[in-house]
Amino acid sequence: MPTFHIELFEGRTLEQKRQFVEAITKATCDSLGVEPNSVDIILTDVKRENWATGGRLWSDAE
Structure with missing residues (x-):
């Protein structure tokens, strides 16, 4: 059984x-x-303050 964690x-x-899961x-x-x-x-919703790319929080990019 395929299981996706997104x-x-x-x-x-x-x-x-x-629509996405369908x-x-x-x-x-x-x-x-x-x-x-x-x-x-x-599906896991993540706040932008809890996600970083390239050493920078996404909340700081707003």
């Missing part, structure tokens, strides 16, 4: 998340030949 900046709407599930089923009920997706 971290993304907070602020996406519930509808955006619905697209990931479809792509997984099409490419791996699995049933939709075997695909698990865990």
Whole structure:
């Protein structure tokens, strides 16, 4: 069973998340030949102050 752990900046709407997980599930089923009920997706919303790239917090880039 494929399991995806996806971290993304907070602020996406519930509808955006619905569309996102539906697209990931479809792509997984099409490419791996699995049933939709075997695909698990865990979304974690992260505040920009808790994410850094290149030694700089994303909250400082705003």
